[in-house]
Amino acid sequence: MPLDGRSLFPWIAGIAILGSIGWALNRGQLPPADFTFINGTEVKSLDPAIVTGQPENRMINALFEGLTSWNPKTLKPEPGVAERWDVSEDLLTYTFHLRKDAKWSDGSPVTAHDFIYSMRRFLDPRTAAEYSYQAWYVKNAKRYSGGGRAVRPGDNVEVELNVDPDSSNALRGELVHGKLVRIEDKSGQELTGEALDKAAADETLKIEDWVFVISTEAGEERFRYADDGAAADNEPAKGERHARQILLDLKEVGMRAIDDHTLEFTLENPTPYFLTLVGFYPLFPVQQKCVETFGSPDWTDVENIVCNGPFKPEFRHLRDRTRVVKNEHYWDRDNVKLNSVDFLAVESSTTALNLYLTGEVDWIYDVPASALRTLMAERPVRDDLNPQPMLNTYFYLLNVKRKPFDDVRVRKALSMAMDRNELTQVLLGAGELPTYSLVPPGLPGYDPPQGPHEDVKEAQRLLAEAGYPNGRGFPEIEILHNTHEGHHAIAQLIRDQWRKNLGISVKTRNEEWATFNASQRQLKYDVSRRGWIGDYADPNTFLDMFVTGGENNCTGWGNAEYDRLIAAAATETDFTKRLELLHQAEAILMDEQPIIPFYNYVSKNMVKPTIRGFYNNIQDTHPLSAIWIDAEEKTPNPFMEGRE
CATH class of the missing domain: 3.10.105.10 (Dipeptide-binding Protein; Domain 3)
Known part of the structure; x- marks a missing residue:
């Protein structure tokens, strides 16, 4: 089916030409990517821990990889960074064996310790991850991300001390470990039992008013929450110390690196979709060295970011495009057929359709309703449109x-x-x-x-x-x-x-x-x-x-x-x-x-007939690592499977 839209939409032609000229001017002398598609709005961030949108999902899935990957057709979990795994008889313990050739885009190895660091960071209340609850299947993970409101007397805890507020790279303060003895409210009364549970659940009660009494190596110490600025500007009360936060000790959370290439998770309860979850982008690893060298959010800048997926970013032009190129250090690079991909930041579905019909892009995920009805009524049936x-x-x-x-x-x-x-x-x-x-x-x-x-x-x-x-x-x-x-x-x-x-x-x-x-x-x-x-x-x-x-x-x-x-x-x-x-x-x-x-x-995808490896599925997920171009159309088009 030809991609020229003039016979379909007389009203679209002028806008299409103007839109194409605008994008051509934006692109300048830039050589075209192997594959170009509309990604919608500008992404909020490339940090897997703090985003929830589909534009971010698509880009992060190109740049990072989790323990498992999702089959592009069935969405069933397949080996990713983990080449295999074992599950205990009670379905509570998952042991992942990481492939030794998994590397970051700077050539350094991806290890089990990277996953522990990333999961801790994801659960940290200060990260404010909207998806943190997706990791709460891991034993005590919910309590860890609950911070000081989730700990109780008798718990082993870790106290994060404050850092210099001007030191943007010091993303985590020094830790003091100990056992929580008691929690006192602002009047000095000990909070216990139901009263403590009720106070912890009441978000109107400021946790800064509480004192956490903790038995440490130095003896019984008293800690009070304070942000870095307040801690720098104000001396703590006599006999107290400031702290960024008090958390359940990370050792109590059901995860551990057995060695560099063996990672174990213990769950609260059997979770039949856990292998799928660890292939979901919020649980992808990030490199500790990169995050702590550049700080947040600078570590996600194109010139700084280190990733472990099939692609790595080459450049980002705001309100235009982000180009990614094949990651030469990716363990499965020989099976990645695209050398470069452009993510276009286009919010308008009309503009997106214009760019598709004039051949500027290979895939759009949305089509204006009025245009879609016309396209679907065409005879013969188009071979680039298949709503599912x-x-x-x-x-x-x-x-x-x-x-x-x-x-x-x-x-x-x-x-x-x-x-x-x-x-x-x-x-x-x-x-x-x-x-x-x-x-x-x-x-x-x-x-x-x-x-x-x-x-x-x-x-x-x-x-x-x-x-x-x-x-x-x-x-x-x-x-x-x-x-x-x-x-x-x-x-x-x-x-x-x-x-x-x-x-x-x-x-x-x-x-x-x-x-x-x-x-x-x-x-x-x-x-x-x-x-x-x-x-x-x-x-x-x-x-x-x-x-x-x-x-x-x-x-x-x-x-x-x-x-x-x-x-x-x-x-x-x-x-x-x-x-x-x-x-x-x-x-x-x-x-x-x-x-x-x-x-x-x-789904409202329009995909050029030459594209292969693009399958309809119930989550409308299309990993770029599976996509390739069949310029001569010698193989069946999987996108059209199931078309009536």
């Missing part, structure tokens, strides 16, 4: 810390006043299916419970019962979304539906990616869009986000019974019983409606 179901849900978050969203009747009214069929069939039209649950359909053994369906009269009744008859007295609310015309179009449609069906005033606001993520985490929104691709094929990857205080919760909502069910599912070894616990938890989530699910995604 994904393990992905589009939904809105509701900030329950703000009125009127603290009222479940309002939340349900908003959900019931939406017309999801208009959204999926009229606005989108690529085969997306309306959904009333967070977990997508299709996971073996799991039938997601559904929230309320469309019912405008009931929505109006609920809103009136909440004190807003016909929308009177209801405050103007705002829908927040990241910058993208597709999200904007959805927000406009939902705004119009709510205005029409509930009589309320709604406006929309867009923010660039990094600011948008910060607004969500800080609850600086009324309603905010969210899309979630399952990190692994299990309901838990969607449901454990919404435990009380969860890093990716971002709604302010919490429910003790929901938390109990998620925790119980984590320890349940019976497959059927475990799914029933998760089902009960999701039923609570859908009944209390802190989120409003809209639809389940389909």
Whole structure:
């Protein structure tokens, strides 16, 4: 199928030419990469520990590699840095044997100690990793990342002392090890038992007011939290020492380097998807020497970064592209066919389509809805477009810390006043299916419970019962979304539906990616869009986000019974019983409606017919190490498998 879009979209030609000229000027005399694709927005960071977005996912997966890799077609875990592994009979201990030819891009060996360092850094509360809970399957990992609020008298602890606040490279202070004797509150009273548990759970109580009494080699010492600046400017109280933080001793966490090439993890409970998790980018290793030489965030600069994946960065031009080239030290470099790849930072799906149709790029992951319908209606059927179901849900978050969203009747009214069929069939039209649950359909053994369906009269009744008859007295609310015309179009449609069906005033606001993520985490929104691709094929990857205080919760909502069910599912070894616990938890989530699910995604990739190694899969994950160019199209195109 020719890539020229003029016969398809007369309206696109002028924009396409202008867009192509703009990108050509940006590129200047730069020779083309072997493979070029649209990566969406500018990445927030290349630090695996602190990002959660898909643009970052794609780039980090090219630059780094975990203990396992995911098969590009089936997504099943395969050997990565670990060439093999052993699992104990009780399914609690995983021993990974690292390949001796695994190296960093500077030629130094990748060792088990790199993974221990990276996991500790990932769990460190000061790293503020949004995905830290993905490592809590490891024994005591959750307690380690809980810092001073998670330790209890009798625990072996490590005290991190303060550093010079002007010393950006000293990323971790000196450690003092000991046994925690007691914790005192600001009045000097000892906190014990339930009182300590309650105080630790109360985020309004400042941990800086507590004193941690610890038995160390020097005797019984008293430590109080202080940041580096405060510690430098103020002398500690008599008999006390300042500390950056107090943590459970790392030796209590279920991980150890047996030797340079043998790594052991001990889990809290059997976790059937653990081998998949260690191939998930937040758990990828980073090089300690690089991080500590340049400090954060400078270690991720193109001129500084050291990585261990199939590619390494060559340059980064902001608001244009990042080019990566084959890593000559990668253990499987002979099977990496692409020598260079360009990641284009393009937020507009219309611009992306223009660049694809004019031959500037080889792959785009999104197509504007109106163009997609036209493309799919073409005859003969295009050989570069093949939408497929994904393990992905589009939904809105509701900030329950703000009125009127603290009222479940309002939340349900908003959900019931939406017309999801208009959204999926009229606005989108690529085969997306309306959904009333967070977990997508299709996971073996799991039938997601559904929230309320469309019912405008009931929505109006609920809103009136909440004190807003016909929308009177209801405050103007705002829908927040990241910058993208597709999200904007959805927000406009939902705004119009709510205005029409509930009589309320709604406006929309867009923010660039990094600011948008910060607004969500800080609850600086009324309603905010969210899309979630399952990190692994299990309901838990969607449901454990919404435990009380969860890093990716971002709604302010919490429910003790929901938390109990998620925790119980984590320890349940019976497959059927475990799914029933998760089902009960999701039923609570859908009944209390802190989120409003809209639809389940389909992939919208357009891929040049000459591309091989690109497979449709439920997580829309496409490792660049598997991709190659078949210029003469002599082999079957795997992307088109399953096309009806």
